[in-house]
Amino acid sequence: MLTERQLLILQVIIDDFIETAQPIGSRSIAKKNSIMYSPATVRNEMADLEDMGFLEKTHSSSGRIPSEKGYRYYVDHLVSLKETMSNIKIVENVMREGLFEFEQIVQSSAEILSEITNYTAIILGPEVFETKLKQLQIVSLSPHTAVAILVTNTGHVEHRSFSVPEEINSSDLEKMVNILNDRLYGVPIFKLHEKLNTELINLMGSYVTDFETSFNYLKAVFFTDNPIKLYFGGKTNILMQPEFNDIEKVRSFYSMIEKEDELANILKSDKDGIKVRIGHENEADAIKECSLISATYDLNEDQVGTIALLGPTRMEYRKVIALLNSLSSEMSDVMYKWHHHHE
Amino acid sequence: MLTERQLLILQVIIDDFIETAQPIGSRSIAKKNSIMYSPATVRNEMADLEDMGFLEKTHSSSGRIPSEKGYRYYVDHLVSLKETMSNIKIVENVMREGLFEFEQIVQSSAEILSEITNYTAIILGPEVFETKLKQLQIVSLSPHTAVAILVTNTGHVEHRSFSVPEEINSSDLEKMVNILNDRLYGVPIFKLHEKLNTELINLMGSYVTDFETSFNYLKAVFFTDNPIKLYFGGKTNILMQPEFNDIEKVRSFYSMIEKEDELANILKSDKDGIKVRIGHENEADAIKECSLISATYDLNEDQVGTIALLGPTRMEYRKVIALLNSLSSEMSDVMYKWHHHHE
DNA sequence: GTTAGCACTCTTAGCTAACGAGTGCTAATG
DNA sequence: CATTAGCACTCGTTAGCTAAGAGTGCTAAC
Numbered sequence: 001m002l003t004e005r006q007l008l009i010l011q012v013i014i015d016d017f018i019e020t021a022q023p024i025g026s027r028s029i030a031k032k033n034s035i036m037y038s039p040a041t042v043r044n045e046m047a048d049l050e051d052m053g054f055l056e057k058t059h060s061s062s063g064r065i066p067s068e069k070g071y072r073y074y075v076d077h078l079v080s081l082k083e084t085m086s087n088i089k090i091v092e093n094v095m096r097e098g099l100f101e102f103e104q105i106v107q108s109s110a111e112i113l114s115e116i117t118n119y120t121a122i123i124l125g126p127e128v129f130e131t132k133l134k135q136l137q138i139v140s141l142s143p144h145t146a147v148a149i150l151v152t153n154t155g156h157v158e159h160r161s162f163s164v165p166e167e168i169n170s171s172d173l174e175k176m177v178n179i180l181n182d183r184l185y186g187v188p189i190f191k192l193h194e195k196l197n198t199e200l201i202n203l204m205g206s207y208v209t210d211f212e213t214s215f216n217y218l219k220a221v222f223f224t225d226n227p228i229k230l231y232f233g234g235k236t237n238i239l240m241q242p243e244f245n246d247i248e249k250v251r252s253f254y255s256m257i258e259k260e261d262e263l264a265n266i267l268k269s270d271k272d273g274i275k276v277r278i279g280h281e282n283e284a285d286a287i288k289e290c291s292l293i294s295a296t297y298d299l300n301e302d303q304v305g306t307i308a309l310l311g312p313t314r315m316e317y318r319k320v321i322a323l324l325n326s327l328s329s330e331m332s333d334v335m336y337k338w339h340h341h342h343e
Numbered sequence: 344m345l346t347e348r349q350l351l352i353l354q355v356i357i358d359d360f361i362e363t364a365q366p367i368g369s370r371s372i373a374k375k376n377s378i379m380y381s382p383a384t385v386r387n388e389m390a391d392l393e394d395m396g397f398l399e400k401t402h403s404s405s406g407r408i409p410s411e412k413g414y415r416y417y418v419d420h421l422v423s424l425k426e427t428m429s430n431i432k433i434v435e436n437v438m439r440e441g442l443f444e445f446e447q448i449v450q451s452s453a454e455i456l457s458e459i460t461n462y463t464a465i466i467l468g469p470e471v472f473e474t475k476l477k478q479l480q481i482v483s484l485s486p487h488t489a490v491a492i493l494v495t496n497t498g499h500v501e502h503r504s505f506s507v508p509e510e511i512n513s514s515d516l517e518k519m520v521n522i523l524n525d526r527l528y529g530v531p532i533f534k535l536h537e538k539l540n541t542e543l544i545n546l547m548g549s550y551v552t553d554f555e556t557s558f559n560y561l562k563a564v565f566f567t568d569n570p571i572k573l574y575f576g577g578k579t580n581i582l583m584q585p586e587f588n589d590i591e592k593v594r595s596f597y598s599m600i601e602k603e604d605e606l607a608n609i610l611k612s613d614k615d616g617i618k619v620r621i622g623h624e625n626e627a628d629a630i631k632e633c634s635l636i637s638a639t640y641d642l643n644e645d646q647v648g649t650i651a652l653l654g655p656t657r658m659e660y661r662k663v664i665a666l667l668n669s670l671s672s673e674m675s676d677v678m679y680k681w682h683h684h685h686e
Numbered sequence: 687g688t689t690a691g692c693a694c695t696c697t698t699a700g701c702t703a704a705c706g707a708g709t710g711c712t713a714a715t716g
Numbered sequence: 717c718a719t720t721a722g723c724a725c726t727c728g729t730t731a732g733c734t735a736a737g738a739g740t741g742c743t744a745a746c
Binding site: 380381382383384387401402403404405 | 718719720721722725726727728
Binding site: 366368369370382383386387389390400403404405406 | 707708709710
């Protein structure tokens with residue numbers, strides 16, 4: 001429905017605005033190399049593009065800026081997924097640093113992603129259903145305190161200190177941990193709770209005295225479900241964007257960033273592939289002047305996490321989409337290798 | 344050198360400015376209940392206070408605002424350390440939530456501190472020289488990867504995943520870890536490195552083959568000195584302060600917050616007690632428009648950490664100083680109890 | 687279909703005047 | 717002699733005005 005020429009002009013306007021953050025007029029457009037028409041012609045096309053809702057004016061005699069609909073069209077029709085970036089291999093670089101913990105890889109990737117783009121990087125997950133229990137352990141610290149340690153086959157370590165109540169026998173705990181280790185080795189983390197409550201609940205009673213108290217206590221210590229973690233990079237990058245010179249917008253932005261659970265829910269709901277939310281397409285009010293681009297990564301077709309970039313609506317969509325595309329397949333690769341390595 | 348009346352007026356001006364962030368004129372001051380003089384009298388005193396450097400004008404016919412010297416005098420002479428707060432017991436409240444890990448206690452305390460004050464809370468440490476090694480462990484994940492876990496007597500757990508190079512024999516590692524556990528149990532963490540390099544280096548050779556590689560590798564895995572950690576609370580509180588409506592100041596503030604090592608150095612240098620750094624008394628340029636109030640906490644007279652609040656120079660010194668005073672003794676108490684509990 | 691020309695719109699910067707909050711000084715007061 | 721009333725003065729703020737400039741929309745010519 002757009003002519004070749006309108007397409008070209010729209011693209012030029014958006015590219016220019018992404019770079020300068022300033023409205024652009026017909027004269028400046030006509031001067032670009034790719035434009036072979038006079039300012040007047042461009043003006044007519046711009047008026048049409050505005051009528052169709054792809055452009056806006058900041059005031060009646062200003063140059064044009066892209067509307068959100070304009071960005072949407074740009075993203076849908078003018079940005080190709082196949083455009084390969086200069087092939088920046090983020091994860092590869094991170095791993096070359098000798099980082100082997102998944103948490104660290106993810107955190108570093110988020111930081112690098114934010115450095116490359118100057119936006120705020122957010123990584124969700126990984127929530128790996130194949131993660132299996134490697135070892136449970138309780139280290140006693142004093143007569144009445146201890147620390148519980150849980151190790152998974154991916155090298156993830158969780159720990160929690162707790163005080164041992166008077167009424168719980170420390171040798172009971174020990175016995176129980178031994179049994180648990182025996183029976184739960186190799187069980188996927190997400191099945192632990194279930195398995196405990198069905199198969200093991202009977203078994204335990206026959207081994208230890210004062211069964212119930214100890215068991216419940218242990219369960220509370222080891223198996224609190226921990227929420228999926230968000231990793232951030234470049235939280236303060238938004239301060240560099242000229243559209244955030246207004247402190248009110250900055251406040252709104254950070255109020256959103258701090259609601260981690262809300263952010264996690266938004267990102268968790270993503271389907272496979274790359275999703276672009278432009279301005280008011282975002283449900284959360286606080287980021288209605290931002291764009292959120294996200295990509296999922298997966299393991300054996302199960303989606304395990306999401307990578308996202310949050311910046312102004314005037315975002316370098318082309319670059320960002322290519323980057324997220326490449327990073328998400330890198331992440332999936334790592335997940336795959338990791339998984340097979342620790343099978 | 345200041346008369347009773349000058350003191351009173353200075354105090355009223357500072358208290359008012361701390362509350363409103365606006366310059367105050369002689370008429371408004373004269374209207375206050377505690378002031379029994381006419382605006383003219385107050386004006387004369389204000390002129391004197393300005394001559395002495397305690398007050399400033401924003402322009403030649405504005406009301407007065409406190410100078411940094413004014414705040415300094417206020418803090419030194421008008422704020423008493425004995426003023427007890429409404430006795431908010433931060434740590435007590437945190438621990439009632441059932442948190443037992445020191446990291447968590449410190450983190451929660453920082454968050455609460457920032458909520459109470461609306462400034463940014465920074466807690467350094469604890470750097471406990473009495474912390475002792477409880478257990479070392481290596482959990483093998485796959486033929487060529489493993490995770491190293493170190494537990495201290497305070498329930499602190501550190502872990503690090505690593506890949507085991509081909510040339511290292513995994514049974515060597517195991518033997519070595521056993522020996523280390525035997526010999527290093529109860530050794531203060533800060534002495535680990537030394538002890539390894541003197542007493543143990545010989546011992547190890549006799550037990551394992553291919554000694555040096557494995558040993559060096561293990562050392563690298565277990566004993567990378569980790570920098571002292573900073574815990575933050577309320578990083579975005581500064582956005583609420585009217586003096587930070589200028590985005591440039593916000594940028595400068597965050598550039599400082601991000602330099603964690605620099606911040607840590609500043610706080611580490613603190614001597615016992617409460618230290619107040621007002622505006623340009625701060626060495627770091629980026630926070631020359633801020634005040635930094637810090638208090639140390641200790642264990643058996645050894646200083647182990649610092650609690651601080653960073654906010655605008657127009658800070659509620661009275662409240663903040665009382666709060667930090669109380670929190671620092673709470674922290675010291677906890678450290679003491681903790682230490683004896685895990686003796 | 688394209689473009690030159692031109693009137694029109696709106697922002698920005700600079701200037702001026704009126705206003706008001708607050709000061710500093712002087713002279714009067716108790 | 718400390719205190720205060722009175723008043724001229726200063727300076728920031730606001731509103732209104734103008735000129736310049738960037739850009740548009742329309743019309744008429746190419």
